[in-house]
Amino acid sequence: MKYIANITVMPLKELLDPQGKAVSGSLHNLGITGIQDVRIGKHIILQIEAPDEATAQALAQESCKKLLANPVMESFSIQLSAGA
Amino acid sequence: MKYIANITVMPLKELLDPQGKAVSGSLHNLGITGIQDVRIGKHIILQIEAPDEATAQALAQESCKKLLANPVMESFSIQLSAGA
Numbered sequence: 595m596k597y598i599a600n601i602t603v604m605p606l607k608e609l610l611d612p613q614g615k616a617v618s619g620s621l622h623n624l625g626i627t628g629i630q631d632v633r634i635g636k637h638i639i640l641q642i643e644a645p646d647e648a649t650a651q652a653l654a655q656e657s658c659k660k661l662l663a664n665p666v667m668e669s670f671s672i673q674l675s676a677g678a
Numbered sequence: 679m680k681y682i683a684n685i686t687v688m689p690l691k692e693l694l695d696p697q698g699k700a701v702s703g704s705l706h707n708l709g710i711t712g713i714q715d716v717r718i719g720k721h722i723i724l725q726i727e728a729p730d731e732a733t734a735q736a737l738a739q740e741s742c743k744k745l746l747a748n749p750v751m752e753s754f755s756i757q758l759s760a761g762a
Contacts, residue, residue: 596714602721617722617745624744628737630680631725637686638701641715653712660708661701 596677597642597650603663603670604635638662641677650674680761681726681734687747687754688719722746725761734758 605611614632621629640657644650654672663670689695698716705713724741728734738756747754 604721604723614722620745621741626737626741626744628727628733629724629741630727631723633723635721635723637688637719637721638698639688639715639717639719640713643712643714649712653710657705657710657713660710661704 595644595646595650597644597647598675598677599638599640599642599650599654600673600675601638601640601654601658601662601670602635602673603638603658603668604633605667606669609667635668636662647674647676679728679730679734681728681731682759682761683722683724683726683734683738684757684759685722685724685738685742685746685754686719686757687722687742687752688717689751690753693751719752720746731758731760 611633613634617634618632640654642650642653644653651674654674658670695717697718701718702716724738726734726737728737735758742754
């Protein structure tokens, strides 16, 4: 069966996010006020072929831990859904 | 009032995603099989101070159009929620 994993990888809350700070400054320079904080991370969509949902979830989790997220600086969350 | 905008910016489906292709190859090299396709985009969290939800939504939309997403190559979606 096919599954779609929507993975969000964000910098940990405790850490400074320089990319977000830069965008925050740029928004102000563009005249867009009212935005107080910006944090930028990655969004990754995996198409997984697996026999069941538990296997697909395990595959997504393993991918995050081994390659997609750096646990020292980032946290990740996985949302799994059945694919078309 | 405070609002949190969760914005996902993804490369358009019609376009090749070289970063995703590279990650897909790396996953296979790591011995993680069963992942057929990878697409990588950005996840952006904005903290918005606005009088009402419509204003916050408009601010997030404007930020995406002017700075966060490149409409030639990327599509974006905004999910707004009331902040703490």
